[in-house]
Amino acid sequence: MAFRRSAAKRQGLPSVVQLRLTPSPAQADALTAATRVCNEAATYVSRLAWLNHTFTVPELHRLAYYPVRAQVAGLGAQAAVRAIARVVGTYANRRATKNRAHVFRPHGAIPYDARLMSWCRDARTVSMWTPTGRVTVPYTGRPEDLKALDALPLGEADLICRRGAWLLQVTVTLPRPIVREPVNGFAGVDQGLANLAVTSDGAALPGPALAGPINGNGHVRTVRERRHRQRQRLQRKGTSAARRVLRRLAGRERRMMTDVNHQISKYVVREAERTGRGIALEDLRGIRGRVRAHRLQRRTLHNWAFAQHIAFTRYKAARAGVAFVLVDPAYTSQACPECGCISRANRPARGRFACTRCGLAGHADHIAARNIAARGAAGWAAVNQPHATGLPSARRDRESKPPASISGS
């Protein structure tokens, strides 16, 4: 039983709640000092790491712990340890693309771990380390966030000063809900460029199905094409000012895609939940090199956007208890979901599908999504035989491949 509890805990889902701190003026000064000291320490450690090509925690600790404590007045032992871990975490993702040491902004958010703070949830206060000693600061928040904070295991927190307001963003561990049996089968989602996502129900996304500022995919495409021309112009220029603008544009496009991916995945999960279905997506890992020039590889949209879409959908599905399956992407655009015929000739024109054997015709992405849905159902059934283990199939969130053979080939 103990084992099962700890296993359940490991499978919890991280989520973030935001609290508003209400420090006294003196406490606010102490928090400001903590922010400044921690960022100064991180920047110092970052430079040491960069100069010495030292990017693992134990090595960087040996190299930087005493120097940083000597260098940055008021930095405690635990804050120094935290700064080292933070630098290692920062370089873990971006070292390859950086051409100089990472600099931490003096007023940027700083992380607090369990040793740097302690909670008094009954009194709604949190005791936080600062260079001038601990301060016990009251907090407020939205009722649902306070409820989550009271009930769930708490992780690390980020202290942020935003326009004079002190915020604490706390990671909490949500229990993973039991995945429900997809009684009405699977919804498939085809990812592409012309349409970022098309469901097996025939909804093209982003499209009218999504509320909010980004509705028609036409808008996203227009923006992307305009950016593309702008990029080419700037690349031809090649000046350092042009490069700066290019970087800013890349960031803006990334944020737009992230927003779109959140909206699409939210819609897909809500629809699957409402209709008692699971969700199937194409597994894009390992495509490179296996199937030469897979259709998603040929598309110009960055792979990160597809990977992000998968990650968002997987996370939101898990949170909602919706079954999620990744399926083999081979031939999803050439196979007929009715008769199983697989042929290049099934694609007479761009965006069109017409089966040469049974005559089924339709929008190519929609047909692909139906194939993905069918593979999702097959994959699910293959790993969730109700009597295979003698246990009720409670753990069904594992991704799975469909059976190796594709019928009709």
Ligand SMILES: [Zn+2]
């Ligand atoms: Zn057919």
